[in-house]
Amino acid sequence: MSKRSKLLREENNESEKKLSKETNDVLTDIVVYIRNGNISDYSQELVRRDITQMLIDGENRGLSAAEIVGEDYKAFCDAVISEMPQLSPTQRVLTGIRDVLPAICAGCAIWTVFSVIGQLIKGGDWTHVPLTVSELITGVCIVLMAVLIVVYITKNVFAERPMKIILSVIAVLCIAAAAYLLIPNSTTAVLMSPHIAAILAFIVVVYIIYRILDEALD
Amino acid sequence: MIQLRVKMSFFEKTSLFFVYYKQFFVDKQTTMHYNILNYYVKQDRGGNLIPSQMLKGTLEGCILAIIGRRETYGYEIAETLGSYGFGRIAEGTIYPLLLRLEKNGLVHTEYRASELGPKRKYYSLSEAGKKELAGFVESYREMENAVNRLLKEEKCDE
Structure with a gap:
Protein backbone atom coordinates (compact mmCIF):
# COMPACT_ATOMS: atom_id res chain seq x y z
CA MET A 1 0.00 0.00 0.00
CA SER A 2 1.35 3.40 -0.95
CA LYS A 3 2.10 6.10 1.60
CA ARG A 4 -0.93 8.19 0.63
CA SER A 5 -3.25 5.17 1.00
CA LYS A 6 -1.70 4.30 4.33
CA LEU A 7 -2.14 7.86 5.65
CA LEU A 8 -5.73 7.94 4.47
CA ARG A 9 -6.41 4.56 6.07
CA GLU A 10 -5.04 5.80 9.40
CA GLU A 11 -7.21 8.92 9.14
CA ASN A 12 -10.26 6.76 8.38
CA ASN A 13 -9.50 4.42 11.30
CA GLU A 14 -9.46 7.45 13.59
CA SER A 15 -12.68 8.90 12.14
CA GLU A 16 -14.54 5.61 12.60
CA LYS A 17 -14.13 5.90 16.36
CA LYS A 18 -16.54 8.84 16.35
CA LEU A 19 -19.41 6.61 15.24
CA SER A 20 -21.84 4.69 17.43
CA LYS A 21 -21.47 0.89 17.53
CA GLU A 22 -24.56 0.27 15.36
CA THR A 23 -23.43 2.67 12.65
CA ASN A 24 -19.88 1.39 12.89
CA ASP A 25 -21.13 -2.16 12.25
CA VAL A 26 -22.92 -0.98 9.11
CA LEU A 27 -19.81 0.90 7.99
CA THR A 28 -17.67 -2.21 8.54
CA ASP A 29 -20.00 -4.26 6.31
CA ILE A 30 -19.91 -1.55 3.64
CA VAL A 31 -16.10 -1.34 3.74
CA VAL A 32 -15.71 -5.12 3.64
CA TYR A 33 -17.96 -5.29 0.57
CA ILE A 34 -16.15 -2.41 -1.14
CA ARG A 35 -12.80 -4.14 -0.52
CA ASN A 36 -14.00 -6.82 -2.92
CA GLY A 37 -14.71 -4.25 -5.65
CA ASN A 38 -12.56 -3.91 -8.75
CA ILE A 39 -11.03 -0.62 -7.56
CA SER A 40 -7.61 0.38 -6.18
CA ASP A 41 -6.74 0.55 -2.48
CA TYR A 42 -6.57 4.33 -2.70
CA SER A 43 -10.03 4.55 -4.28
CA GLN A 44 -11.35 2.27 -1.54
CA GLU A 45 -9.96 4.57 1.14
CA LEU A 46 -11.29 7.69 -0.61
CA VAL A 47 -14.78 6.22 -0.72
CA ARG A 48 -14.42 5.02 2.88
CA ARG A 49 -13.56 8.56 3.97
CA ASP A 50 -16.58 10.02 2.18
CA ILE A 51 -18.98 7.45 3.64
CA THR A 52 -17.51 7.74 7.15
CA GLN A 53 -17.86 11.53 7.15
CA MET A 54 -21.36 11.20 5.72
CA LEU A 55 -22.31 8.86 8.57
CA ILE A 56 -20.71 11.04 11.27
CA ASP A 57 -22.51 14.10 9.92
CA GLY A 58 -25.80 12.19 9.72
CA GLU A 59 -25.48 10.79 13.24
CA ASN A 60 -25.02 14.34 14.54
CA ARG A 61 -28.44 15.08 13.03
CA GLY A 62 -29.91 12.06 14.81
CA LEU A 63 -30.24 9.91 11.69
CA SER A 64 -29.64 6.16 11.46
CA ALA A 65 -27.29 4.59 8.89
CA ALA A 66 -30.28 3.40 6.84
CA GLU A 67 -31.68 6.94 6.74
CA ILE A 68 -28.33 8.39 5.68
CA VAL A 69 -27.22 5.81 3.12
CA GLY A 70 -30.53 4.24 2.16
CA GLU A 71 -31.90 0.87 3.19
CA ASP A 72 -30.23 -1.25 0.52
CA TYR A 73 -26.55 -1.17 1.48
CA LYS A 74 -25.53 -3.62 -1.22
CA ALA A 75 -27.13 -1.55 -3.97
CA PHE A 76 -25.43 1.54 -2.54
CA CYS A 77 -22.02 -0.17 -2.59
CA ASP A 78 -22.54 -1.48 -6.14
CA ALA A 79 -23.48 2.02 -7.33
CA VAL A 80 -20.43 3.53 -5.61
CA ILE A 81 -17.99 0.91 -6.93
CA SER A 82 -19.30 1.33 -10.49
CA GLU A 83 -18.56 5.07 -10.35
CA MET A 84 -14.91 4.67 -9.31
CA PRO A 85 -12.05 4.11 -11.80
CA GLN A 86 -11.92 0.35 -12.48
CA LEU A 87 -8.72 -1.69 -12.41
CA SER A 88 -7.42 -2.99 -15.74
CA MET B 1 -38.85 26.61 -11.49
CA ILE B 2 -38.96 23.21 -13.11
CA GLN B 3 -42.17 21.49 -12.08
CA LEU B 4 -41.66 17.74 -12.02
CA ARG B 5 -44.28 16.60 -9.52
CA VAL B 6 -47.27 15.56 -11.56
CA LYS B 7 -50.81 14.57 -10.70
CA MET B 8 -51.33 10.99 -11.75
CA SER B 9 -54.41 9.08 -12.69
CA PHE B 10 -55.21 5.68 -11.18
CA PHE B 11 -54.10 4.02 -14.43
CA GLU B 12 -50.77 5.87 -14.38
CA LYS B 13 -50.17 4.96 -10.76
CA THR B 14 -50.95 1.31 -11.50
CA SER B 15 -48.52 1.33 -14.47
CA LEU B 16 -45.88 2.93 -12.33
CA PHE B 17 -46.37 0.26 -9.69
CA PHE B 18 -45.55 -2.43 -12.26
CA VAL B 19 -42.47 -0.52 -13.41
CA TYR B 20 -41.31 -0.33 -9.80
CA TYR B 21 -42.23 -3.96 -9.21
CA LYS B 22 -40.10 -5.07 -12.16
CA GLN B 23 -37.13 -2.95 -11.14
CA PHE B 24 -37.43 -3.82 -7.49
CA PHE B 25 -38.03 -7.54 -7.60
CA VAL B 26 -37.28 -8.91 -11.07
CA ASP B 27 -34.12 -6.92 -11.81
CA LYS B 28 -32.85 -7.53 -8.30
CA GLN B 29 -32.79 -11.25 -8.86
CA THR B 30 -31.37 -11.20 -12.37
CA THR B 31 -28.61 -8.62 -12.20
CA MET B 32 -25.60 -8.42 -9.99
CA HIS B 33 -25.10 -4.70 -10.43
CA TYR B 34 -27.71 -2.00 -10.09
CA ASN B 35 -27.40 1.19 -11.99
CA ILE B 36 -27.89 4.41 -10.13
CA LEU B 37 -31.36 4.87 -11.54
CA ASN B 38 -32.67 1.57 -10.19
CA TYR B 39 -31.04 2.42 -6.89
CA TYR B 40 -32.77 5.79 -6.84
CA VAL B 41 -36.13 4.21 -7.59
CA LYS B 42 -35.74 1.64 -4.85
CA GLN B 43 -34.82 4.19 -2.24
CA ASP B 44 -37.78 6.39 -3.00
CA ARG B 45 -40.43 3.99 -4.13
CA GLY B 46 -42.65 5.01 -1.23
CA GLY B 47 -43.06 8.71 -1.74
CA ASN B 48 -41.66 9.78 -5.07
CA LEU B 49 -44.09 9.84 -7.98
CA ILE B 50 -41.68 10.95 -10.70
CA PRO B 51 -41.18 8.02 -13.10
CA SER B 52 -37.66 6.68 -13.12
CA GLN B 53 -37.19 7.22 -16.84
CA MET B 54 -37.96 10.92 -16.42
CA LEU B 55 -35.49 11.22 -13.57
CA LYS B 56 -32.79 9.39 -15.46
CA GLY B 57 -32.02 12.25 -17.77
CA THR B 58 -32.64 15.11 -15.38
CA LEU B 59 -31.32 14.31 -11.92
CA GLU B 60 -27.67 14.79 -12.82
CA GLY B 61 -28.45 18.15 -14.44
CA CYS B 62 -30.53 19.23 -11.43
CA ILE B 63 -27.65 18.40 -9.08
CA LEU B 64 -25.33 20.45 -11.29
CA ALA B 65 -27.82 23.32 -11.10
CA ILE B 66 -27.84 23.18 -7.28
CA ILE B 67 -24.04 23.06 -7.10
CA GLY B 68 -23.93 25.92 -9.62
CA ARG B 69 -25.74 28.25 -7.25
CA ARG B 70 -23.07 28.04 -4.58
CA GLU B 71 -20.55 25.64 -3.08
CA THR B 72 -22.49 22.93 -1.26
CA TYR B 73 -22.32 19.41 0.22
CA GLY B 74 -24.19 16.12 -0.18
CA TYR B 75 -26.81 16.48 2.53
CA GLU B 76 -27.68 20.01 1.47
CA ILE B 77 -28.09 18.87 -2.15
CA ALA B 78 -30.42 16.06 -1.06
CA GLU B 79 -32.46 18.49 1.05
CA THR B 80 -32.67 21.03 -1.77
CA LEU B 81 -33.90 18.35 -4.19
CA GLY B 82 -36.50 17.32 -1.62
CA SER B 83 -37.69 20.90 -1.17
CA TYR B 84 -38.30 21.16 -4.92
CA GLY B 85 -40.59 18.12 -4.95
CA PHE B 86 -38.20 15.32 -5.77
CA GLY B 87 -39.31 13.44 -2.67
CA ARG B 88 -37.23 12.48 0.36
CA ILE B 89 -33.82 11.46 -0.88
CA ALA B 90 -31.18 9.83 1.32
CA GLU B 91 -27.75 11.44 1.04
CA GLY B 92 -26.35 8.07 0.03
CA THR B 93 -28.65 8.03 -2.97
CA ILE B 94 -27.02 11.00 -4.63
CA TYR B 95 -23.48 10.18 -3.51
CA PRO B 96 -22.78 7.85 -6.50
CA LEU B 97 -24.02 10.59 -8.84
CA LEU B 98 -21.66 13.07 -7.18
CA LEU B 99 -18.83 10.59 -7.64
CA ARG B 100 -19.69 10.42 -11.34
CA LEU B 101 -19.67 14.21 -11.66
CA GLU B 102 -16.31 14.28 -9.90
CA LYS B 103 -14.92 11.49 -12.09
CA ASN B 104 -16.00 13.36 -15.23
CA GLY B 105 -14.32 16.56 -14.02
CA LEU B 106 -17.60 18.49 -13.79
CA VAL B 107 -17.13 19.42 -10.13
CA HIS B 108 -14.27 20.40 -7.85
CA THR B 109 -14.27 18.93 -4.37
CA GLU B 110 -12.74 20.05 -1.13
CA TYR B 111 -12.82 18.58 2.37
CA ARG B 112 -13.39 21.16 5.09
CA ALA B 113 -14.41 21.03 8.72
CA SER B 114 -18.03 22.09 9.15
CA GLU B 115 -19.48 24.27 11.89
CA LEU B 116 -20.90 21.16 13.56
CA GLY B 117 -17.53 19.47 13.70
CA PRO B 118 -17.26 16.64 11.14
CA LYS B 119 -15.49 17.23 7.87
CA ARG B 120 -17.68 17.70 4.84
CA LYS B 121 -16.96 17.29 1.17
CA TYR B 122 -17.89 20.52 -0.56
CA TYR B 123 -18.70 20.55 -4.26
CA SER B 124 -18.31 23.46 -6.67
CA LEU B 125 -18.73 23.59 -10.44
CA SER B 126 -15.67 23.36 -12.66
CA GLU B 127 -15.50 25.12 -16.04
CA ALA B 128 -16.52 21.86 -17.70
CA GLY B 129 -19.39 21.59 -15.20
CA LYS B 130 -20.61 25.09 -16.08
CA LYS B 131 -20.64 24.18 -19.78
CA GLU B 132 -22.43 20.91 -19.01
CA LEU B 133 -25.05 22.77 -16.96
CA ALA B 134 -25.60 25.34 -19.73
CA GLY B 135 -26.06 22.48 -22.18
CA PHE B 136 -28.49 20.73 -19.84
CA VAL B 137 -30.59 23.87 -19.33
CA GLU B 138 -30.77 24.48 -23.09
CA SER B 139 -31.73 20.89 -23.84
CA TYR B 140 -34.25 20.79 -21.04
CA ARG B 141 -35.90 24.04 -22.16
CA GLU B 142 -36.23 22.67 -25.68
CA MET B 143 -37.76 19.47 -24.42
CA GLU B 144 -40.01 21.32 -22.00
CA ASN B 145 -41.30 23.58 -24.79
CA ALA B 146 -41.87 20.65 -27.10
CA VAL B 147 -43.78 18.68 -24.44
CA ASN B 148 -45.78 21.76 -23.42
CA ARG B 149 -46.78 22.46 -27.02
CA LEU B 150 -47.81 18.87 -27.50
CA LEU B 151 -49.82 18.71 -24.30
CA LYS B 152 -51.44 22.09 -25.02
CA GLU B 153 -52.66 20.84 -28.39
CA GLU B 154 -53.92 17.68 -26.76
CA LYS B 155 -55.87 19.76 -24.25
CA CYS B 156 -57.40 21.82 -27.09
CA ASP B 157 -58.44 18.61 -28.89
CA GLU B 158 -60.25 17.41 -25.77
Missing part, protein backbone atom coordinates in the same frame (compact mmCIF):
# COMPACT_ATOMS: atom_id res chain seq x y z
CA PRO A 89 -7.22 -6.80 -16.18
CA THR A 90 -3.43 -6.63 -15.62
CA GLN A 91 -3.86 -4.59 -12.44
CA ARG A 92 -6.52 -7.05 -11.30
CA VAL A 93 -4.18 -10.04 -11.77
CA LEU A 94 -1.27 -8.26 -10.07
CA THR A 95 -3.55 -7.28 -7.17
CA GLY A 96 -4.57 -10.92 -6.79
CA ILE A 97 -0.92 -12.01 -6.76
CA ARG A 98 -0.09 -9.29 -4.23
CA ASP A 99 -2.88 -10.44 -1.92
CA VAL A 100 -1.67 -14.06 -2.04
CA LEU A 101 2.03 -13.33 -1.37
CA PRO A 102 1.69 -12.59 2.39
CA ALA A 103 -0.15 -15.91 2.79
CA ILE A 104 2.74 -17.68 1.03
CA CYS A 105 5.26 -15.96 3.34
CA ALA A 106 3.27 -16.89 6.45
CA GLY A 107 2.68 -20.47 5.23
CA CYS A 108 6.40 -20.96 4.49
CA ALA A 109 7.41 -19.56 7.88
CA ILE A 110 4.95 -21.79 9.79
CA TRP A 111 5.95 -24.87 7.78
CA THR A 112 9.67 -24.16 8.36
CA VAL A 113 9.26 -23.70 12.12
CA PHE A 114 7.26 -26.92 12.52
CA SER A 115 9.60 -28.89 10.25
CA VAL A 116 12.70 -27.69 12.15
CA ILE A 117 11.05 -28.61 15.49
CA GLY A 118 10.19 -32.03 14.04
CA GLN A 119 13.76 -32.58 12.88
CA LEU A 120 15.14 -31.48 16.28
CA ILE A 121 12.84 -33.93 18.10
CA LYS A 122 13.89 -36.72 15.74
CA GLY A 123 17.51 -35.71 16.21
CA GLY A 124 18.05 -35.29 12.47
CA ASP A 125 19.69 -32.55 10.40
CA TRP A 126 17.58 -29.48 11.20
CA THR A 127 19.44 -27.24 8.73
CA HIS A 128 17.79 -29.02 5.79
CA VAL A 129 14.00 -29.07 5.76
CA PRO A 130 12.38 -31.88 3.73
CA LEU A 131 9.42 -30.81 1.60
CA THR A 132 7.04 -33.63 0.71
CA VAL A 133 4.67 -33.61 -2.23
CA SER A 134 1.66 -33.75 0.08
CA GLU A 135 2.94 -30.71 2.01
CA LEU A 136 3.31 -28.73 -1.22
CA ILE A 137 -0.16 -29.69 -2.46
CA THR A 138 -1.66 -28.94 0.95
CA GLY A 139 0.07 -25.55 1.06
CA VAL A 140 -1.33 -24.59 -2.33
CA CYS A 141 -4.78 -25.80 -1.24
CA ILE A 142 -4.65 -23.72 1.96
CA VAL A 143 -3.79 -20.55 0.04
CA LEU A 144 -6.55 -21.19 -2.54
CA MET A 145 -9.05 -21.99 0.19
CA ALA A 146 -8.12 -18.84 2.13
CA VAL A 147 -8.63 -16.72 -1.00
CA LEU A 148 -11.98 -18.36 -1.78
CA ILE A 149 -13.21 -17.93 1.81
CA VAL A 150 -12.26 -14.23 1.84
CA VAL A 151 -13.96 -13.59 -1.52
CA TYR A 152 -17.07 -15.53 -0.48
CA ILE A 153 -17.39 -13.76 2.86
CA THR A 154 -16.86 -10.27 1.41
CA LYS A 155 -19.45 -10.94 -1.30
CA ASN A 156 -21.98 -12.15 1.28
CA VAL A 157 -21.32 -9.53 3.92
CA PHE A 158 -24.88 -8.21 3.66
CA ALA A 159 -26.38 -11.67 4.14
CA GLU A 160 -28.66 -12.27 7.12
CA ARG A 161 -27.07 -13.05 10.50
CA PRO A 162 -27.69 -16.87 10.38
CA MET A 163 -25.95 -16.93 6.99
CA LYS A 164 -22.96 -15.09 8.50
CA ILE A 165 -22.76 -17.65 11.31
CA ILE A 166 -22.93 -20.55 8.82
CA LEU A 167 -20.17 -18.93 6.74
CA SER A 168 -17.98 -18.44 9.81
CA VAL A 169 -18.45 -22.10 10.83
CA ILE A 170 -17.60 -23.28 7.29
CA ALA A 171 -14.50 -21.07 7.29
CA VAL A 172 -13.31 -22.45 10.63
CA LEU A 173 -13.96 -26.05 9.49
CA CYS A 174 -12.04 -25.47 6.24
CA ILE A 175 -9.07 -24.03 8.08
CA ALA A 176 -9.15 -26.89 10.63
CA ALA A 177 -9.28 -29.47 7.82
CA ALA A 178 -6.41 -27.76 6.04
CA ALA A 179 -4.35 -27.64 9.23
CA TYR A 180 -5.00 -31.38 9.77
CA LEU A 181 -3.84 -32.14 6.24
CA LEU A 182 -0.66 -30.17 6.84
CA ILE A 183 0.58 -32.70 9.39
CA PRO A 184 3.64 -34.26 7.67
CA ASN A 185 2.94 -37.66 6.20
CA SER A 186 5.99 -39.92 6.59
CA THR A 187 4.94 -42.14 3.71
CA THR A 188 4.95 -39.29 1.19
CA ALA A 189 7.95 -38.92 -1.03
CA VAL A 190 10.33 -36.03 -0.31
CA LEU A 191 10.33 -33.56 -3.17
CA MET A 192 13.38 -31.62 -2.04
CA SER A 193 15.31 -30.73 1.13
CA PRO A 194 16.27 -27.07 0.87
CA HIS A 195 18.68 -25.47 3.32
CA ILE A 196 16.98 -23.33 5.96
CA ALA A 197 18.90 -20.28 4.67
CA ALA A 198 17.46 -20.85 1.19
CA ILE A 199 13.94 -20.98 2.64
CA LEU A 200 14.50 -17.76 4.59
CA ALA A 201 15.88 -16.12 1.44
CA PHE A 202 12.78 -17.29 -0.47
CA ILE A 203 10.51 -15.77 2.20
CA VAL A 204 12.42 -12.47 2.07
CA VAL A 205 12.27 -12.35 -1.75
CA VAL A 206 8.53 -13.07 -1.76
CA TYR A 207 8.03 -10.35 0.85
CA ILE A 208 10.06 -7.84 -1.19
CA ILE A 209 7.98 -8.65 -4.30
CA TYR A 210 4.87 -8.14 -2.19
CA ARG A 211 6.09 -4.73 -0.99
CA ILE A 212 7.01 -3.64 -4.52
CA LEU A 213 3.61 -4.67 -5.90
CA ASP A 214 1.82 -3.12 -2.94
CA GLU A 215 3.57 0.18 -3.51
CA ALA A 216 3.09 0.12 -7.28
CA LEU A 217 -0.57 -0.89 -7.36
CA ASP A 218 -2.25 2.35 -6.35
